[in-house]
Amino acid sequence: xxxxxxxxxxxxxxxxxxxxxxxxxxxxxxxxxxxxxxxxxxxxxxxxxxxxxxxxxxxxxxxxxxxxxxxxxxxxxxxxxxxxxxxxxxxxxxxxxxxxxxxxxxxxxxxxxxxxxxxxxxxxxxxxxxxxxxxxxxxxxxxxxxxxxxxxxxxxxxxxxxxxxxxxxxxxxxxxxxxxxxxxxxxxxxxxxxxxxxxxxxxxxxxxxxxxxxxxxxxxxxxxxxxxxxxxxxxxxxxxxxxxxxxxxxxxxxxxxxxxxxxxxxxxxxxxxxxxxxxxxxxxxxxxxxxxxxxxxxxxxxxxxxxxxxxxxxxxxxxxxxxxxxxxxxxxxxxxxxxxxxxxxxxxxxxxxxxxxxxxxxxxxxxxxxxxxxxxxxxxxxxxxx
Amino acid sequence: xxxxxxxxxxxxxxxxxxxxxxxxxxxxxxxxxxxxxxxxxxxxxxxxxxxxxxxxxxxxxxxxxxxxxxxxxxxxxxxxxxxxxxxxxxxxxxxxxxxxxxxxxxxxxxxxxxxxxxxxxxxxxxxxxxxxxxxxxxxxxxxxxxxxxxxxxxxxxxxxxxxxxxxxxxxxxxxxxxxxxxxxxxxxxxxxxxxxxxxxxxxxxxxxxxxxxxxxxxxxxxxxxxxxxxxxxxxxxxxxxxxxxxxxxxxxxxxxxxxxxxxxxxxxxxxxxxxxxxxxxxxxxxxxxxxxxxxxxxxxxxxxxxxxxxxxxxxxxxxxxxxxxxxxxxxxxxxxxxxxxxxxxxxxxxxxxxxxxxxx
Numbered sequence: 001x002x003x004x005x006x007x008x009x010x011x012x013x014x015x016x017x018x019x020x021x022x023x024x025x026x027x028x029x030x031x032x033x034x035x036x037x038x039x040x041x042x043x044x045x046x047x048x049x050x051x052x053x054x055x056x057x058x059x060x061x062x063x064x065x066x067x068x069x070x071x072x073x074x075x076x077x078x079x080x081x082x083x084x085x086x087x088x089x090x091x092x093x094x095x096x097x098x099x100x101x102x103x104x105x106x107x108x109x110x111x112x113x114x115x116x117x118x119x120x121x122x123x124x125x126x127x128x129x130x131x132x133x134x135x136x137x138x139x140x141x142x143x144x145x146x147x148x149x150x151x152x153x154x155x156x157x158x159x160x161x162x163x164x165x166x167x168x169x170x171x172x173x174x175x176x177x178x179x180x181x182x183x184x185x186x187x188x189x190x191x192x193x194x195x196x197x198x199x200x201x202x203x204x205x206x207x208x209x210x211x212x213x214x215x216x217x218x219x220x221x222x223x224x225x226x227x228x229x230x231x232x233x234x235x236x237x238x239x240x241x242x243x244x245x246x247x248x249x250x251x252x253x254x255x256x257x258x259x260x261x262x263x264x265x266x267x268x269x270x271x272x273x274x275x276x277x278x279x280x281x282x283x284x285x286x287x288x289x290x291x292x293x294x295x296x297x298x299x300x301x302x303x304x305x306x307x308x309x310x311x312x313x314x315x316x317x318x319x320x321x322x323x324x325x326x327x328x329x330x331x332x333x334x335x336x337x338x339x340x341x342x343x344x345x346x347x348x349x350x351x352x353x354x355x356x357x358x359x360x361x362x363x364x365x366x367x368x369x370x371x372x373x374x375x376x377x378x379x380x381x382x383x384x385x386x
Numbered sequence: 387x388x389x390x391x392x393x394x395x396x397x398x399x400x401x402x403x404x405x406x407x408x409x410x411x412x413x414x415x416x417x418x419x420x421x422x423x424x425x426x427x428x429x430x431x432x433x434x435x436x437x438x439x440x441x442x443x444x445x446x447x448x449x450x451x452x453x454x455x456x457x458x459x460x461x462x463x464x465x466x467x468x469x470x471x472x473x474x475x476x477x478x479x480x481x482x483x484x485x486x487x488x489x490x491x492x493x494x495x496x497x498x499x500x501x502x503x504x505x506x507x508x509x510x511x512x513x514x515x516x517x518x519x520x521x522x523x524x525x526x527x528x529x530x531x532x533x534x535x536x537x538x539x540x541x542x543x544x545x546x547x548x549x550x551x552x553x554x555x556x557x558x559x560x561x562x563x564x565x566x567x568x569x570x571x572x573x574x575x576x577x578x579x580x581x582x583x584x585x586x587x588x589x590x591x592x593x594x595x596x597x598x599x600x601x602x603x604x605x606x607x608x609x610x611x612x613x614x615x616x617x618x619x620x621x622x623x624x625x626x627x628x629x630x631x632x633x634x635x636x637x638x639x640x641x642x643x644x645x646x647x648x649x650x651x652x653x654x655x656x657x658x659x660x661x662x663x664x665x666x667x668x669x670x671x672x673x674x675x676x677x678x679x680x681x682x683x684x685x686x687x688x689x690x691x692x693x694x695x696x697x698x699x700x701x702x703x704x705x706x707x708x709x710x711x712x713x714x715x716x717x718x719x720x721x722x723x724x725x726x727x728x729x730x731x732x733x734x735x736x737x738x739x740x741x742x743x744x745x746x
Contacts, residue, residue, distance in 0.1 A: 117582075118582040118583070119582070120581045120582055120585060120589060120592075121585075122585045126585055126586065128582070128583075131583075155516035155517070156516070171549075171583070171584065172583050174583075174585075176584065176585070176586035176587055177586070178586065182552055182553035182554065182590075183550065183551075183552045183553070184550070184551045184552075184586050184587045184590050185548050185549070185550055185587070186548070186549040186550075186551070186584050186586065186587040187546050187547070187548060187549075188532070188546065188547040188548075188549060189544065189545070189546055190544075190545045190546075190547070191543055191544045191545070192542075192543035192544070193543060219634075222532075222533050222535075223532070223533075223537065223547050224537065225537040225538075225539060225545045225547065226537055226545045226546075226547040228545075229543075229545050251638055252637050252638050252640075252641035252642075253641065255616075255638055255639075255641055255642040255645065256641045256642060256644060256645030256649065256650075257645070258645075259516075259517070259620060259642060259645040259646055260515070260645050260649065273580075273634075276580075276612070276613050277612065277613065277616050277638060279613070280613040280614070280616040280617040281616045281617070281619075281620055281642070283617060284616065284617045284618065284619065284620035284621045285620050287621075288617065288621055289617055308613065308617055310613070310614065310617075
C-alpha cells in the first residue's frame with residue numbers, strides 16, 4: 001500500500017518537475033523510508049542523480065558551497081553539481097559565462113548560489129550581473145523564511161515569518177540618467193502585471209503553507225501612483241482568497257513594529273527595495289545573515305540561496321562564516337526536488353548542532369570555525385555511508 | 387498728537403526689546419497643533435517656566451489658507467513670526483483627508499526649505515525595551531530623493547516614480563551632518579546608501595559625502611549599505627553614531643531607531659532649514675481619541691524642546707530639564723498610560739516641574 005501511494009506521489013512529482021531526470025525512478029518500486037517511520041536501512045540508491053547548477057559567487061560563497069558539498073557527500077545525497085564561477089569583482093564575468101549559466105539552468109531548472117557582488121563603479125551597463133541573471137530567468141519572487149532557531153535565543157524568540165519580495169522591477173530598474181550636470185534621476189517602475197503576479201504568488205504560498213494572514217508593505221501615502229498601484233493589485237487579489245486575512249502597513253511603521261512586536265506579522269509581501277530592507281531587518285531579529293535561508297522562484301526555475309544576501313568579504317579565507325543559512329537552504333532545495341528523506345536529515349542535523357550549543361560560529365557568539373561546524377553537522381547526520 | 391502717541395508706542399517697544407535683550411530672552415514661535423497638541427504644549431511651557439529658561443513663546447496657528455493665485459500657503463503671521471524668531475516648536479498637526487490642500491508638514495517644509503531632519507535616539511532608562519544601549523542620531527535629507535512627488539502613468543498599468551538626487555542637496559546635508567558631529571562631540575558619521583544598486587544616484591550622494599568628509603578630518607567617516615545597517619542595527623545598535631542618508635532610507639531608518647527606544651511617543655525630532663530657521667517637533671500623531679482628557683504624554687515634545695535649547699546654546703537649562711524628565715520616568719511612580727502607568731498629563735508635568743525646581 002505504501003508503494004502505491006509513493007508511486008502516486010512520484011507521478012505527480014514527475015508532472016511537476018518536467019524536464020528533471022526523473023523518468024527512470026518512476027518505473028522502480030522503491031521502498032523509500034518516509035520521515036514517519038524511521039528505520040535504520042538507507043534508501044535504495046537511485047540510479048540517476050539530480051543535476052543542480054551551482055554558482056558559488058563572491059566573498060564567502062565558495063566556502064559555503066564547500067560546506068554544502070561536504071555535507072551532501074557524507075549524507076550520500078543523489079545530487080550532482082555543475083559549477084560556474086561567475087563574478088563581477090574578480091573579472092570572471094562576461095556575456096559568454098552568463099549564457100553558459102543560463103543554458104545550464106534551462107536543463108537543470110534548480111540552482112544553488114551565493115551572492116554575486118556588485119561593485120559600486122560601473123562600466124557602461126548599470127545593471128549588475130546578479131540583476132541580469134534574475135531578469136533573464138525571470139525570478140520574480142524571493143521568499144525568505146525567518147524562523148527562530150531552537151537553542152539560540154535573541155531578543156525576540158519563536159518568530160515565524162515569511163517575507164515575499166518582488167524581485168524584478170521597482171527601484172532596481174537600473175534606469176538612471178544625469179539630465180543636467182549635478183542632477184541625477186533614478187526611475188522606479190511599478191507595473192500592474194508584476195504586482196498582480198507577486199500578490200498572487202503570496203496568496204498562493206500562504207494558502208499552500210496554511211498561513212492565515214498576508215500583509216502588504218508600501219509607501220502609498222507618498223508615492224501615490226507607484227505604490228498605490230501595487231496596493232491596489234494586492235487588494236484585488238485578496239478578494240479571490242477569502243480565507244486569508246489581508247492587511248496593509250506603511251514601510252516605516254512596519255519597521256518600527258518589527259522591532260517592537262514582530263509577532264503580529266505572518267506573511268509579508270512587498271516591492272523590491274522594501275523587501276531588501278525587511279529581509280535584512282528580519283534576519284537580524286533571529287540571529288543575522290548566517291542563519292536565514294531564502295529562495296527565488298520563477299514560473300520554471302528555482303534558485304536557492306541565503307535570505308540576507310551579503311558577500312561578507314571580510315571573512316574570506318578566515319574560515320569563520322556560518323554555513324547554517326546555506327545548509328538550511330540546501331535542505332529546502334532537496335525538499336523541492338522531493339528528496340524528503342535527505343532534506344530532513346540535513347536540516348535536523350543542522351538544528352541539532354545549534355540546539356546543543358557546543359559548536360557555534362562567531363556570529364552566534366562562539367569560537368568555532370566553519371570547518372568545525374560542518375564536521376559537527378556531518379557527525380550528527382542520521383544516516384552515514386561508510 | 388498722533389505723533390506723540392506714536393513716539394511713546396515705538397519707544398516702549400524699543401525699551402521692551404532692549405529689556406528682553408538684556409535678559410537674553412529669546413522669542414520662540416510655538417505651534418501647538420491639533421488633538422493633544424495644545425495640552426502637551428502647555429505642559430512644556432509650564433516646565434520651561436519652572437526651569438526659568440530664558441524663552442518667550444509666541445503662539446501661532448498654521449492652518450493652511452488659500453493665498454493669492456489659488457496656491458495653498460501657511461498664514462502670513464505664522465511665516466513672519468518664524469522668519470523673525472528663526473526657532474520654532476511644533477506639536478502634531480493633522481492632515482485632513484478631503485480638505486484639498488497638501489499635508490501641513492510638506493507645506494512647512496517647502497516654505498522654510500527645511501532640508502535636514504535630525505532625530506537623536508537615546509535609550510531611556512526607565513522605559514524598558516529589548517534594546518538598551520542605543521545612542522545614535524539619524525540625519526535625513528528632507529527635500530528630494532524618492533519623495534520628489536514626480537510620478538507618471540506611462541501606459542495603463544505601468545507607473546514610473548522619479549527619485550531625484552542633486553549635488554547641491556547632498557553636499558548641504560553632508561556638511562550639516564559633519565557640523566553637527568563637531569558641535570555635539572560625536573565621533574563618527576556613517577553615510578547610508580545603496581550605491582551598488584542605484585549606482586548613479588546614490589553614487590553621487592556618496593561622492594559628495596566623501597568630498598565633504600575631506601574637510602572634517604577630526605570626524606571619522608564610514609559608508610555602509612542600507613541592508614547591512616538594518617541587519618546590524620537590530621543585532622547591536624551600539625555600533626552606530628551619526629547616520630546621514632537620502633530621504634527614503636532616512637524615513638525608514640529614523641522610524642526603525644524610534645522603535646528601538648520605545649516608539650514615537652518618546653522620540654524628539656528637529657528640522658533644520660536654510661537661513662538659520664529650525665523647527666523642532668514631536669513626530670507622533672494627534673491622538674484624537676485622548677485629546678482634551680489630560681492623558682497625553684508630553685515626553686516627545688519636551689525632548690524636542692530640549693533639543694531646541696541645545697541648538698540655541700542653552701546647554702545648562704537643556705541638561706536640567708532633560709535630567710528631570712529622565713528621572714521622573716526612571717522613578718516609575720508618576721507615568722502616563724503609554725509609558726505603563728496611570729497618571730494624568732498634569733501630574734507627570736507637575737512632577738518634572740518639582741524636580742527642576744529642586745535642582746536649583
